[in-house]
Amino acid sequence: MNASLMVEVLYLISAILFVMGIKRLQSPVTARGGNALAAFAMLLAIIATLLGNEVLSWWGILVGVLIGSLVGGVAARMVQMTAMPQMVGLFNGFGGGASALVAAAEFLRSGSHLVVDSHGITILLGILIGGVTFSGSMIAFAKLQGLLTGNPITFPAQNFVNAVIFLGMLALGVLTLGVGAHVATPPTLFTIFSAAALLLGILLVIPIGGADMPVVISLLNSYSGLAASAAGFIIGNMVLIISGALVGASGLILTQIMCKGMNRSLANVAFGAFGGTAHVDRSQIGKRPVRSADAEQVAMVLAYANSVIVVPGYGLAVAQAQHELRKVADLLEERGVDVRFAIHPVAGRMPGHMNVLLAEADVPYDKLYDLDEINDDFAKTDVVLVVGANDVVNPAARDPDSAIAGMPILDVDKAKTVIIMKRSLSPGFAGIDNALFYMDHTLMFFGDAKRSMSDLVREIREV
Amino acid sequence: MGELMMGIYVFVLATLAGRELITKVPPTLHTPLMSGANAISGISIVGALVVAGQASGTTQTVLGILAIAMAMINVVGGFMVTDRMLKMFKRR
Numbered sequence: 429m430n431a432s433l434m435v436e437v438l439y440l441i442s443a444i445l446f447v448m449g450i451k452r453l454q455s456p457v458t459a460r461g462g463n464a465l466a467a468f469a470m471l472l473a474i475i476a477t478l479l480g481n482e483v484l485s486w487w488g489i490l491v492g493v494l495i496g497s498l499v500g501g502v503a504a505r506m507v508q509m510t511a512m513p514q515m516v517g518l519f520n521g522f523g524g525g526a527s528a529l530v531a532a533a534e535f536l537r538s539g540s541h542l543v544v545d546s547h548g549i550t551i552l553l554g555i556l557i558g559g560v561t562f563s564g565s566m567i568a569f570a571k572l573q574g575l576l577t578g579n580p581i582t583f584p585a586q587n588f589v590n591a592v593i594f595l596g597m598l599a600l601g602v603l604t605l606g607v608g609a610h611v612a613t614p615p616t617l618f619t620i621f622s623a624a625a626l627l628l629g630i631l632l633v634i635p636i637g638g639a640d641m642p643v644v645i646s647l648l649n650s651y652s653g654l655a656a657s658a659a660g661f662i663i664g665n666m667v668l669i670i671s672g673a674l675v676g677a678s679g680l681i682l683t684q685i686m687c688k689g690m691n692r693s694l695a696n697v698a699f700g701a702f703g704g705t706a707h708v709d710r711s712q713i714g715k716r717p718v719r720s721a722d723a724e725q726v727a728m729v730l731a732y733a734n735s736v737i738v739v740p741g742y743g744l745a746v747a748q749a750q751h752e753l754r755k756v757a758d759l760l761e762e763r764g765v766d767v768r769f770a771i772h773p774v775a776g777r778m779p780g781h782m783n784v785l786l787a788e789a790d791v792p793y794d795k796l797y798d799l800d801e802i803n804d805d806f807a808k809t810d811v812v813l814v815v816g817a818n819d820v821v822n823p824a825a826r827d828p829d830s831a832i833a834g835m836p837i838l839d840v841d842k843a844k845t846v847i848i849m850k851r852s853l854s855p856g857f858a859g860i861d862n863a864l865f866y867m868d869h870t871l872m873f874f875g876d877a878k879r880s881m882s883d884l885v886r887e888i889r890e891v
Numbered sequence: 892m893g894e895l896m897m898g899i900y901v902f903v904l905a906t907l908a909g910r911e912l913i914t915k916v917p918p919t920l921h922t923p924l925m926s927g928a929n930a931i932s933g934i935s936i937v938g939a940l941v942v943a944g945q946a947s948g949t950t951q952t953v954l955g956i957l958a959i960a961m962a963m964i965n966v967v968g969g970f971m972v973t974d975r976m977l978k979m980f981k982r983r
Contacts, residue, residue, distance in 0.1 A: 446931060447908060447912065449927075450909070450912045450913065450927075450928075450931075451912055453916050453920055453923065453924050453927060454912075454915045454916050454917070454920075455917075456917075456919065456920060456977075456980040456982075457982075459920055459923060459977045459980070460974060460977040460978065462927075463923070463927050463930075463970060463973045463974055463977055464974070466927060466930065466931055466970070467930070467970040470930070470931070470933065470934065470936070470966055470970070473934060473936075473937050474936060474937070474940065477936075477937045477940045477941060478940060478944075481940070481941050481944050481945065482944065482945065483944035483945075484944060484945060484946065484947070485943070485944070485946065485952065488943055488946070488952055488955060488956045488959075489940060489943050489944060489956075489959060491956055491960075492939070492943065492955070492956040492957070492958075492959025492960045492963065493959055493960075493963050495960045495963070496959060496960040496961065496962065496963020496964045496965075496966075496967065497963050497964075497967045499960070499964050499968070500963060500964035500965065500966065500967035500968030500969070500971070501967050501968065501971055503964070503968050503972075504967070504968045504969075504971035504972035504975065505971065505975075507972060509976070512922060512926070512972075512976070515926075515968075515972060516922075516925055516926050516929055516972075519926070519929050519930075519964065519965050519968050519969050519972075520929055520932075520965075522933075522961040522962070522964045522965045523929065523932040523933050523935060523961070523962065523965040524932075525958075525961045526933070526935040526936070526938075526939055526958045526959075526961040526962035526965065527935040527938065529939070529954050529955075529957055529958035529961065530935055530938035530939055530941075530942055530958050532954055533942035533943075533946065533951050533954040533955055533958065534942060536948070536950060536951050536954070537942065537945065537946075537947075537951060546893075546894070546895035546898075645925070646925070649925055649928060649929060649932075652929065652932040653928065653931075653932045655932070655935070656932045656933075656934050656935045656938075657902055659935045659938040660898070660938070661895070661898050661902075662938070663937075663938050663941050663942075664894055664898070665937055665938065665941075666898070666901055667934065667937065668934050668935065668937055668938060669898055669901050669902050669905065670901060670902075670905040671905075671931050671932070671934040672902075672932065672934065672935075673901075673902050673903075673905035673906040673909060674905055674906075674908070674909040674912075674928070674931065675909075675928045675929070675931050675932040676906060676909070677905075677906045677907075677909030677910045677913060678909060678913045678924060678925070678928040679925075679928065681910065681913050681914060682913075682921060682924070682925060685918075685921075771918065771919075773918065778921075778922060778925065779918070779921035779922060779924075779925060780918060780919060780920065780921030780922035780923070780924070780925070781922060783918070783919040783920075783921070783922065784922045784923070784976050784979070787976070787979040787980045787981070788979050790979075790981065792981055792982050792983040793919050793980050793981070793982065794982055794983050795983065796919055798918050
């Protein structure tokens with residue numbers, strides 16, 4: 429077998445293993461093996477590349493690989509589970525950035541001579557998608573990490589400005605390719621094009637608020653795949669095209685699931701600058717009477733229930749209260765209470781955020797139920813414990829005039845007793861008051877989720 | 892059939908295959924799916940290795956090394972953090 433055929437076969441095996449690896453993610457039992465298989469596929473692709481290409485400078489490759497592996501490995505080990513959304517955002521950005529850099533290097537290697545052919549067009553596409561993914565992900569990271577405000581950042585005519593930049597880039601792209609047909613493309617044109625891509629990424633993500641982050645993270649995930657595919661078109665490599673397409677499809681499906689979880693279109697999430705607690709009418713909040721309870725009372729209610737459903741939200745992650753919550757669930761189960769967890773698709777800051785947090789706290793995954801699986805059971809449930817969730821349990825979603833009209837919610841108000849663990853009566857991300865707080869069968873349990881959970885553990889033991 | 896058309900065929904078919912595979916992933920695994928897919932998008936390491944290996948001149952070399960480092964962060968970090976998460980998923 430000649431060398432180049434062997435390289436192609438290695439690439440083919442690698443692509444097959446990627447598909448098989450993803451296939452194994454369909455069950456928690458096989459998922460870990462699937463991830464390992466995909467990692468092995470990546471190793472094969474790297475080996476094939478090093479075998480199949482003439483390498484002029486090994487030390488540069490070595491330096492890059494060492495630095496990247498070290499940084500990635502340390503970050504993966506150190507990151508807390510509650511910080512997973514920003515970690516994934518950051519990694520996303522690096523993937524997109526790498527693809528954009530490949531495109532830029534190819535531009536220089538072609539002698540700055542881009543013409544209207546697949547090579548020229550895909551280089552510009554690689555810069556556009558890769559650049560937007562990189563800078564957009566960095567903004568998403570900054571927002572999730574709290575370096576930037578989680579509220580939408582808006583300015584007048586924002587969408588118009590974005591459209592102008594995008595159309596400007598199209599014109600610039602045509603100009604770049606047109607100029608290249610006769611003479612070398614001026615590097616300035618290429619630099620402006622790249623800078624515009626980075627600017628567009630920033631502008632597209634700053635107006636998106638905290639609770640819409642699951643959509644953005646999913647979308648950027650999809651883009652990072654498309655950027656890799658573009659890089660594949662540039663260097664004519666099928667394994668890049670295939671793996672990039674798989675990631676692109678994955679991100680897109682998650683994006684659709686997240687949008688459906690909020691009953692909003694992708695366009696509304698991307699350009700609507702929805703939510704944020706900055707411009708909320710606070711005058712009416714707290715004027716109506718609520719029933720509040722202390723840890724002892726809440727412990728009694730929980731301990732004497734037959735069935736309890738816990739509804740976790742982003743507040744659980746913020747307070748890092750997942751381990752204490754697990755202890756509460758364990759104590760209740762020891763008393764014979766049936767305890768289950770209801771997970772809303774957009775709870776938290778990324779798809780599946782709550783599931784990972786609860787897995788970290790050793791809650792078995794078969795106690796976690798999706799909205800569709802558990803929603804009919806609330807009416808038959810004694811007590812619902814809502815921990816740091818708000819909009820996803822707000823009955824206002826059933827009101828066609830509400831800001832969150834039509835959003836699928838967990839029907840917790842149908843349970844016999846609802847306990848809401850929250851720091852205050854402040855509204856959720858959507859900025860609207862929650863009628864659930866004022867219902868007769870609702871008990872407000874005010875305080876920091878972690879402290880409150882610890883108090884509950886003590887009180888349930890004493891019941 | 893030109894190379895571009897061939898690439899488009901492969902891209903479209905892989906997208907469809909991806910759709911079939913990923914719609915069957917349960918919501919409880921959506922975060923690991925995302926970080927795993929993320930690691931796979933680090934496949935741009937292949938492109939980075941090609942351009943870095945053939946780079947001539949300082950600018951191209953720097954771009955290549957930077958691309959390799961970024962892609963490797965994505966690959967190593969992505970697969971490791973996904974493994975860390977999946978290790979935690981336990982049955983009753």
